[in-house]
Amino acid sequence: MSVAEREPATEGTAIVPASGSRRNLIPRRLRNPWGEPRFLVAGTWIYIAWALVPVVIAILFSFNAGRSRSVWQGFSIKWWWGDPNLSIFHDSDYTHALVHSLLLAGLDMVIATPLGVLLALGLTRWRGRGSGVANSLMLIPLVTPEIVMAVSLLVVFTQLALVPFSLIHLGTTAQVVGQVTFSLSYVVIIVRSRLAGIGGQYEEAARDLGATPIQALRLVLIPLLLPAILASMLIVFALSIDDFVVTQYMSSNSTTTTIPMYLYSNARGGTSTPALNALATILVVVTLVGVTVAYLLYTIVGKRTGSAGTGASALRELSGIEAA
């Protein structure tokens, strides 16, 4: 990148002689700690190793032959399959947690995505009294620590004897409501940044050609928004399946335990086996399957509408980097 920044610009054309002569006093190597990327290259790779190697080790330990989660005792798949009692697929605690995690993620996705897309459309287009308040309302879940949301939802669901709150009991319903509440804003942010990129002209063209507002929305805007909708579905899925705080506060008993909750309560116990690592690995596999499916759909949609990038840019959009 930017040759100009890294290498001193062609020495002969240095306009300011003072800076040119000063430059010669410093050894070329030390002139610019940022321009010389060697430190940065090493630092970046060390960071990446530090970020990923522990995860890889934790995943490998799910294949440990012994009971230890910290000392390697040979390779085995018994914690995954094989052992009739201790393998994750033979222990109902584990399978139940997995099924419940997937159920919550699915429900969260189905509710939060349409609600968020509509809210994003409304907030972008609606100019008038109340729209400012609605906008800041949407931002509240993003700037509130999760424990605050969890405590406040727990309070209304257990203390407020008023319809709709008295109808929502701790357990699956409360967990879904809590998860939708914090994932809604992510959908809005992603869809809204996409809407800003599309602009109003396509819709206007459709309207000028005689489409009703609903038709313009259905036939023009929604197809253009599909990549963003996909990205938000993926983010909601990942947020839900990885969520711990709200899901734990909203849970009722062992039947509403999710994988993160199970990991939390057993991670430090001396009795837990590498099956716990296997369970955590499943969480990662499920998320990565989600990412892959979303990526494939994204590229298909992108090719059809010509509105989405591929490769790295697709990945960046799917991770919500562009919306950040």
Added chain:
Amino acid sequence: MGERLGGGQVDVSATAVESRASYWRSFALPGVAWLVLFVVVPAYAVLAIAFGRVNFLFQPVPYWNPLHWNPGYVSKAFSGSLPGGEYWPSIRNTLVYVGVSLSLCFAIGYPVAYYVARHAKRTKTLLIVLLVIPFWVSYLLRMLAWIGLLSPDGYVNQILQWIGISHPPDWLNGNPYSVIMALLYGYIPYFILPVFAGLDRIDKSQIEAARDLGATPFRAFLHVTLPLSKASIMAGAALVVLPMFGDYYTNDLISASPHTNMLGNEINLFVQGGSQKNLGAALVLVLMAILAVGMAYYLYATLRDQRRLA
């Protein structure tokens, strides 16, 4: 729809514009209703509990009418949060751990984001993928990984013993360094990604202009790249700091000792552990007050920068 009016449709009557406004407002309605029900009402409920009382069974009783509010728990929580108070150790731990973790996030994360955004060429896509992966890996798994590595017979101690340190520290029982490292490890991806995106968006011609005007590469970085990435640094810092302030599970997993309690742990203990929900709710107000101070500074700084640019 002001653009439409400008676009030659002069005959659009005021009522049409008005009805279109309500058309779009109806889209926002379900979402807004959801947020009012499950964000605004619960927030008020926390106030009602914090200013409430307990009944004869020590169960919390919310007081919905502000005129009947009982300030006891809130004043106890706030006075206890001052230096010397009952909750001060947790407040101090929170401020120190978050401060140190945030500084390390910047010291480590900024150079990484800078390298990937501005210098990486052939490896750029690969690096982006590698930076995004932790984002998709469960937070709990990443903590689980460190519990394995830091356990008494884990790889960290094995390496230390191999180097010659025969009595490695106890990492997993009340060790503040482990907690800070875990917070850093858990949240740094959320700092790097927005900073990377911000640096990647910078128009290179601006840096080239600075260089053409005689700035050394370092000065060009200091006076062009760094100020232009300031907004994304602030965004990354906010993304990291907000969840850290409410975090209790990292501490529970890595330390599990009251010595390293953070504010989140106190709240969690009061709300989920015992019958002191009122006090827990009052401590939530303390947490929000601390964050409000931070947020006010954030808004002030952003507005000041915008005004300076304008």
